[in-house]
Amino acid sequence: MTDLQERREQTTTTAADEWHQTACILCSANCGVEVRLDGRRFARIRGNKAHVGSQGYTCEKALRLDHYQNMQGRLTAPMKRLPDGSYVEVDWDTAIREVADGFRGVVDRHGGDKILYYGGGGQGNHLGGAYGAATRRALGITRRSNALAQEKTGEAWVEGRMFGTHTHGHFADAEVAVFLGKNPWHSHGFDQARRVLKEIAADESRTMIVIDPRRTETADLADHWLAVKPGGDAYLLAAIAGALVDEGLADTAWLAANTTGAEETMALFRGLPIADLAERCGIDEAVIRAVARRLAGASSVAVYEDLGIEMAPNSTLVSYLQRAIWVLVGAYGEPGGMSAHSSLVPLFSYGASGNEPTDPVTGGPVISGLTPCNELADGVLSDHPDRVRAMLIESGNPVHSLAESDKFRRAMRKCEFTVVIDITMTETAEQADYVLPAASQYEKVETTFFGVGFPDNWACLRPPVLEPLAGTLPEPEIHTRLVRELGLLDDIDIEGLRAAADDGEEAFSQAFMEAAMSDPNVAGIGAIVLYETLGRTLPAGMEGAAALWFSAHQVAMRYPDAVRSAGFEGEGTELGAALWRELVSNPNGVVFTRHEHADSWTLLKTPDQKIQLAIPELFDDIRALVDEMPEYTSDEFPFVLSAGERRSFTANTIMRDPAWRKRDAEGALRLSPADAASIGVRDGDRVRITTPGGTAVAVAEVTDTMMDGHVALPNGLGLSYAPAGGDPELTGVAPNELTTTDWRDKIAGTPWHKHVPARLEAVAR
Ligand SMILES: Nc1nc2c(c(=O)[nH]1)N[C@H]1C(S)=C(S)[C@@H](COP(=O)(O)OP(=O)(O)OC[C@H]3O[C@@H](n4cnc5c(=O)[nH]c(N)nc54)[C@H](O)[C@@H]3O)O[C@H]1N2
Ligand SMILES: Nc1nc2c(c(=O)[nH]1)N[C@H]1C(S)=C(S)[C@@H](COP(=O)(O)OP(=O)(O)OC[C@H]3O[C@@H](n4cnc5c(=O)[nH]c(N)nc54)[C@H](O)[C@@H]3O)O[C@H]1N2
Ligand code: SF4
Ligand SMILES: [Mo]
Numbered sequence: 001m002t003d004l005q006e007r008r009e010q011t012t013t014t015a016a017d018e019w020h021q022t023a024c025i026l027c028s029a030n031c032g033v034e035v036r037l038d039g040r041r042f043a044r045i046r047g048n049k050a051h052v053g054s055q056g057y058t059c060e061k062a063l064r065l066d067h068y069q070n071m072q073g074r075l076t077a078p079m080k081r082l083p084d085g086s087y088v089e090v091d092w093d094t095a096i097r098e099v100a101d102g103f104r105g106v107v108d109r110h111g112g113d114k115i116l117y118y119g120g121g122g123q124g125n126h127l128g129g130a131y132g133a134a135t136r137r138a139l140g141i142t143r144r145s146n147a148l149a150q151e152k153t154g155e156a157w158v159e160g161r162m163f164g165t166h167t168h169g170h171f172a173d174a175e176v177a178v179f180l181g182k183n184p185w186h187s188h189g190f191d192q193a194r195r196v197l198k199e200i201a202a203d204e205s206r207t208m209i210v211i212d213p214r215r216t217e218t219a220d221l222a223d224h225w226l227a228v229k230p231g232g233d234a235y236l237l238a239a240i241a242g243a244l245v246d247e248g249l250a251d252t253a254w255l256a257a258n259t260t261g262a263e264e265t266m267a268l269f270r271g272l273p274i275a276d277l278a279e280r281c282g283i284d285e286a287v288i289r290a291v292a293r294r295l296a297g298a299s300s301v302a303v304y305e306d307l308g309i310e311m312a313p314n315s316t317l318v319s320y321l322q323r324a325i326w327v328l329v330g331a332y333g334e335p336g337g338m339s340a341h342s343s344l345v346p347l348f349s350y351g352a353s354g355n356e357p358t359d360p361v362t363g364g365p366v367i368s369g370l371t372p373c374n375e376l377a378d379g380v381l382s383d384h385p386d387r388v389r390a391m392l393i394e395s396g397n398p399v400h401s402l403a404e405s406d407k408f409r410r411a412m413r414k415c416e417f418t419v420v421i422d423i424t425m426t427e428t429a430e431q432a433d434y435v436l437p438a439a440s441q442y443e444k445v446e447t448t449f450f451g452v453g454f455p456d457n458w459a460c461l462r463p464p465v466l467e468p469l470a471g472t473l474p475e476p477e478i479h480t481r482l483v484r485e486l487g488l489l490d491d492i493d494i495e496g497l498r499a500a501a502d503d504g505e506e507a508f509s510q511a512f513m514e515a516a517m518s519d520p521n522v523a524g525i526g527a528i529v530l531y532e533t534l535g536r537t538l539p540a541g542m543e544g545a546a547a548l549w550f551s552a553h554q555v556a557m558r559y560p561d562a563v564r565s566a567g568f569e570g571e572g573t574e575l576g577a578a579l580w581r582e583l584v585s586n587p588n589g590v591v592f593t594r595h596e597h598a599d600s601w602t603l604l605k606t607p608d609q610k611i612q613l614a615i616p617e618l619f620d621d622i623r624a625l626v627d628e629m630p631e632y633t634s635d636e637f638p639f640v641l642s643a644g645e646r647r648s649f650t651a652n653t654i655m656r657d658p659a660w661r662k663r664d665a666e667g668a669l670r671l672s673p674a675d676a677a678s679i680g681v682r683d684g685d686r687v688r689i690t691t692p693g694g695t696a697v698a699v700a701e702v703t704d705t706m707m708d709g710h711v712a713l714p715n716g717l718g719l720s721y722a723p724a725g726g727d728p729e730l731t732g733v734a735p736n737e738l739t740t741t742d743w744r745d746k747i748a749g750t751p752w753h754k755h756v757p758a759r760l761e762a763v764a765r
Helices: 003-012 092-110 127-139 153-162 193-202 233-246 252-258 262-269 274-281 285-297 315-328 373-381 405-414 475-485 494-502 505-518 520-524 526-532 543-558 560-565 572-585 616-626 673-679
Strands: 020-023 032-038 041-047 079-081 087-089 115-119 143-145 167-169 176-180 207-211 224-226 301-305 338-340 390-394 417-422 434-437 456-459 590-594 639-645 669-671 686-691 694-702 710-714 719-721 729-731 756-762
Touching: 092 115, 092 127, 092 390, 092 417, 092 434, 092 475, 115 127, 115 373, 127 390, 127 475, 127 526, 127 543, 153 315, 167 301, 176 285, 176 315, 193 207, 207 285, 224 285, 233 262, 233 274, 233 285, 233 315, 233 616, 252 262, 262 315, 262 616, 274 285, 274 616, 301 315, 301 338, 315 616, 373 405, 475 526, 475 543, 494 505, 494 526, 505 520, 505 526, 505 572, 520 526, 526 543, 543 560, 543 572, 543 590, 560 572, 560 590, 572 590, 639 686, 669 686, 673 694, 673 756
Parallel strands: 115 143, 115 390, 176 207, 176 301, 207 224, 390 417, 417 434, 639 710, 669 694
Antiparallel strands: 020 032, 032 041, 079 087, 079 434, 167 338, 456 590, 639 756, 669 710, 686 694, 686 756, 719 729
């Protein structure tokens, strides 16, 4: 038995006293956990101390993961929609044949570019998307989108122009940490967030700055909580940038050496009316100047922006302004500061930055290959000849998660052919022509590509804890069957490659490279060729890891020194092979690159490997900030609703069973005491919320953490769920029944979900 098989034996034994290493899939942190089984139940769950990133840390949510794994309503057979809207079970062979035929028909009638591929991964499952790429290739699908195109595309638009790549802060070591529209106490986003936040708060030499209208749990730990008016961030940040330049705090020598465009950018900020901007955003000028000085005086500054600005007015502009600020103070490339990083599999490509194509139907910018989510449904519902006619959706729930749920529902029904791959009958699956049941994230090998660490970056390939539930298949198998049915494997010498794989990695590597050179299809559907060949030599359950073989070799080729510093030995393909072996056999995760700080500069992808501080396309918008700040509220809709807050017991739509929530059972509408009094509601009363998009009733939570005029609903509520033996029940408000697709950023098309005008009324008791 090989070492690998031995480890696999150890991790799949079902002895009740055995701990299985896996990860929490409820947010991007993917903390390592260990579970003990009782049959198929997760009897005990604890943090995995040996995990490379989380080192035993978890938040309260991980302990409730049995509600995911053992939810009611798991699909156990492919479902086919009948003309009356009901579903019948079909066997897998029939489903694969009919799905392949259905898509082939759309390709014949309209072309593969009229099919939309949506999703590809949630918080903890990104392997399926790697195989989905092969199905896209097989069908000629070029249109893509996923949740990133309703949050991070504005940021990517900015980062592509400034750095040509993604940057991230090292909060564990930062002297000054800034959270901008981000509540890491609940939403995490970096390893061991609460531990890090508490450390910063306890250390007098370090400073935490939180910019958020709500006094969040993170704000409570901050040295400076800037309670910005909702939507006022552009004004606040312009004022900080203005103060930096005014007071001569910009690091001009550093800027001259490391950036281009600094002078024109400083000229733009010089002389901005700081007092006026301060008044508009609701923050004292003295506080703004104090923050500017603190940033300028710090040895390291790390900044995290998130949905509070990415889903609010001026979102792309704010993404730029915050970066301009930390570049002005020279906060790039220092230990504890901001840096580019390596990736096992990059989530974004920046190749077209500055020259983004537009969607042929909606005209929106296609950033990193993604059509803006807010334009998808409108495009389908239009009569444009190039509109999308079919959809393949996997591991995403766009009917629930995208603006104006009903519009997406109608768009799906208007399509000629729609297929959803999910583990259960979601709001989106309920509109599909076929639903293919996937194995859960604990029933197959999985990983996340969210890793953004620097100087060390890690990845964790988790072996399955359980066999797939009967009737379900892991995505790699589903895509392989589809691609095979589409005939793409017919001309590839799978047997020959399999034989090479049996002869060992070196033989396989050579045979695969030769095959890829002689037939472009081999590379095009590479994940599936790897799955069918190398994958078959991996221990049972690990086949789906095969797609990462290529990624491991690529990382080793791109960053050989950093991979060697991380402890791997060898040159060329030996180095990649060493990394691959460790990845596929270490369930505690692997540090795959260990960089020098100087690498921050070589990792930049700008033509001159300097930071491009100026984005002239945004300069007019910055000049316009001297005008009045627009008010989006009115007499009809006097409140600003943040539709989709992260809380203790929210996890997008991954957790459907409402019983997983230990508090805030229905997901309350939070509002300030003064606002509650003004509409005559008390804690626990019902409130009707009306927006331009719709209306809903929520339970009220009166809290002095909310600013007057600002109210918030949680994200991920309003899911239907049938408890064992019971009828389906809807708990809480689905936020996108209240949003509209036109309410969005003019640059990236990202929604303004944090800033929805709303009216509130007490519902009679
Ligand atoms: N518990 C939990 N954690 C999660 C998730 C989850 O569902 N549940 N989802 C994960 C995902 S997919 C993501 S993208 C992240 C998101 O993580 P976050 O962005 O941190 O989460 P939110 O609570 O949606 O928004 C952050 C803050 O924005 C503030 N805000 C509202 N309006 C404004 C404004 O105008 N300006 C500023 N500056 N702030 C404003 C809100 O008060 C809120 O505190 O969380 C991840 N982590
Ligand atoms: N109004 C409003 N809307 C929002 C937000 C907000 O704050 N406000 N937040 C937005 C953000 S930041 C995000 S990231 C999105 C998230 O929304 P989506 O991108 O739609 O993702 P999830 O809700 O995580 O849905 C994941 C789906 O994957 C399914 N699933 C779970 N495990 C597996 C598996 O192993 N295989 C397959 N095939 N499927 C699986 C689940 O059942 C679920 O249907 O929501 C967005 N929508
Ligand atoms: S929800 Fe996020 S932070 Fe909490 S345990 Fe899971 S992965 Fe870790
Ligand atoms: Mo997200």
